[in-house]
Amino acid sequence: MSRLRIASTSAMLLFPLMAHAGDLRADATAVFKTVDSVNVSSIVKNNELTPAKAELGKKLFFEPRLSKSQVISCNSCHNLATGGVDAGPLSIGHGWAKGGRRAPTVLNAVFNIAQFWDGRAVDLKAQAKGPVQADVEMNNTPAAVEATLRSMPAYVAEFRAAFPNDANPVSFDNMANAIEAFEATLTTPNAKFDKFLKGDDSAMNEVEKKGLRLFMDKGCAGCHNGVNVGGNSYQPFGVAQKPGPEVISQTDKGRSKITGNAADDFVFRVAPLRNVALHAPYFHSGSAWTLEDAVAIMAKDQLGQTLSADETGAIVAFLGTLTGDQPKVQYPILPARTKDTPRPQ
């Protein structure tokens, strides 16, 4: 998307918000959706969501033996205990290598337009295959993963049950399908904001409501909108002014590497903001350690505005209302290795 198109899209989104400034809920409902208003099954393509698949996917999500070292699982970097992501700013992978960008949260990731900061994976099942193979993450191979899973009879039985129509159920592809099915369960409904959207005036206090109004009127909601309050479009980091190296890498050009289009330099998928209060640091760089800092940087670099401390505080208070019910997950018990299970390396 060109910058011109972005600017015009933002203008279109802003105009109706300002016209109806009197009715906060009506204005918000025009640009946001509650988590439970979206049927996850309608989003996930080519992968029927079943309880058996999700339960297997949960095991695989917590399965360190998907990694070459057998100590790194999906949950290592997308930790469900801490907002669906690790401590940051960059994830630590095989051999203590560090990744290039802040890990994105897995919570509500199913709602995103695509996966990774640059959108290079079309969906969660495509995403799941990346870190397993990336040398700075789990550093494994599809063949080794399949050998590992096939070596444990309990996994073979679970794959058969989850993929009853597959002649070859224990496959790298089905690992990814199962993980997607589990991750599709990791939505966080019942945030204060959702309750407010549904009609509960007392769900948000006055400061939070002021923050929501500012979030829309200042233009934040021009990009951070929809069910995931972001995650549904690509935008340049630096619409008003390109930030310096203290904020983002000057060499990581984001989506242009995927599209091959120089107009996409420094374009990234907009950060989804649900549960954002749970998982500092922020941005693809992980350079902002507080929401106050992140909001101030966004206002300056994206919107060309300087917010007052009160305004920033109100927007941060509003962002706190995006924290929903965290997934209740019983920690899985994984199959025991056998003599045929590949050893850690």
Added chain:
Amino acid sequence: MSRLRIASTSAMLLFPLMAHAGDLRADATAVFKTVDSVNVSSIVKNNELTPAKAELGKKLFFEPRLSKSQVISCNSCHNLATGGVDAGPLSIGHGWAKGGRRAPTVLNAVFNIAQFWDGRAVDLKAQAKGPVQADVEMNNTPAAVEATLRSMPAYVAEFRAAFPNDANPVSFDNMANAIEAFEATLTTPNAKFDKFLKGDDSAMNEVEKKGLRLFMDKGCAGCHNGVNVGGNSYQPFGVAQKPGPEVISQTDKGRSKITGNAADDFVFRVAPLRNVALHAPYFHSGSAWTLEDAVAIMAKDQLGQTLSADETGAIVAFLGTLTGDQPKVQYPILPARTKDTPRPQ
């Protein structure tokens, strides 16, 4: 304990077993205890076990921000998904450093005479402080841990609730106390073996019963006895013959480093065998990748015997009956960091 005393203890234990060879359950009951026959509260000293403390301890057990990198938690190496321990053979810690010995399982660890392979920690609360500070593990300091915990109001509130009589509840000591309280819940009752001990003849099949008989008659139970089928004494690795470097390190002399007594060279705490089928590789070296290998090595090096394949198979089948109900743990949601929380390093 000298080798002479060990030998005589083993002889005393073996004699009654062989005298009553006809009654398998009576013989077994003389040397083993069921998990649920032991009151954990009577074992844990100087730390009242309360639900509030255990719940806080669960959070801390899964808390990666106790480590300097903020990615390593207790559960990283003592993974409840895989028998209370990691993939081995040696744990991976800060900077991808490897530990010197196989991580011991946390399951039923409360029953052990002391903690670590060399017994250098008197109990679980003493143990918990070790890995947090070890440079090849979590590489943190008590001061940094306390600063981290105090920076998050939700933790402060939970420590106050768990330690209501402490003037200074958020402390490194209380971190360890809470972790001990959680770990004391990690027992695994209802193994087939326990059901058999309680009178259910059908809980073990004939091969498993033959294995139990052999386990006692061959002398394994001379050291692997009590509630945890081991873990309750120190014994030399190599009673009959000292194994070579393919089995154990020739420089890691075990308990003598703690006692300063050369008679304790190559003495280690006897491995507790509950859930042993879940957590290969075995020995403090992690050098045996199957129970068959481990049993054969133990028979040869500890008892000076060569078992037939049938005998080994039966003993391995018996060891499989030591797998109990794994702890049902709801994965915790941890407090969000604040601006005052130390950053990962």
